[in-house]
Amino acid sequence: MMALGNGLSCLQSLDVSYCRKLTDKGLTAIAEGCRNLRSLHLVGCRFITDGLLQALSKNCPNLEELALQGCSNITDSGLATLVERCRQIKNLDVSKCSNVSDVGVLSISKACSSLRTLKLLDCNKVGDDSIYSLAHSCKNLEILVIGGCRNISDESIKLLAISCNHNLKCLRMDWCLNVSDSSLSCILSHCKNLEALDIGCCEEVTDRGFWELGSGGFESNLKVLRISNCPKITVAGIARVLESCKSLEYLDVRSCPHVTKVGCDQAGLLFPEYCRVNFTGSLSGSDVVVDVFL
DSSP, rough: OOHHHOOOOOOEEEOOTTTTTHHHHHHHHHHOOOTTTOEEOOTTTTOHHHHHHHHHHHOOTTOOEEOOOOOOOOOOOHHHHHHHHOOOOOEEEEEOOOOOOOTHHHHOOOHHHTTOOOOOOOHHHHOOOOOOHHHOOOOTTTTEEEEOTTTTTTHHHHHHHTTTTTTOEEEETTTTOOHHHHHHHHHHOTTTOOOOEEEEOOTOOOOGGGTTTTTOOOOOOOOOOOOTOOOOOOHHHHHHHHOOOTOOEEEEOOTTTTOOOOHHHHTTOOOTTEEEEOOOOOSSSOOHHHHHHH
């Protein structure tokens, strides 16, 4: 890495994900030698610390994309240092960074108003304050992943849906256990350009959450809908989805006890021609279709 930093001063993009032996030392050399760096992917590089974020802030002000998923030594302090000078960041992934909390997300949202993608999967210290801050400062947000952030509730999600209504395309909020119909209704009525939505394991969501689909006479752009393990959703709710989501390509209803293939057939539901419907299978495995969007 040190040789690479010294020899490729014009380097703009680097992906060293899952190079698990990399440390701050080698990557700091990259930051110091490649000051035009715009994209850096470090997924699974578990030895990376806030020290690297300090080096990036000092040397790479044009950084636009940074992926730190699984870099568990990254903290709120490091993120605050990063965005002191790296204010052009548009895509940031800090999923599974267990030390990141609302404090870190507030630093990001205030400094990076051009943020388009933020991934916070399983950041269990992230709550409503993060969502309020994003709604206030990052109105151009297109992709938000907050799956597993169990302290997020309806009120912040509704504000986000209203603030980012024209731009939000993909929202993953599976395992947000405090989310209910009021959030879902607000999302579906305001976010007209939404293409992918994951509310898997949001057990309080019912058919009523889908009533706003098609309100105002518009046809939904939704292509991917994942509602696995939502025990209160029935065939009636799916019928409402199908009325307005003519572009639907993938529907995940695994572990929804009231939504079965037999039940859908008996109700005469007609799915779009190219729509894949997943009725069965394990919830623990990776979902390739959803991963493409989120």
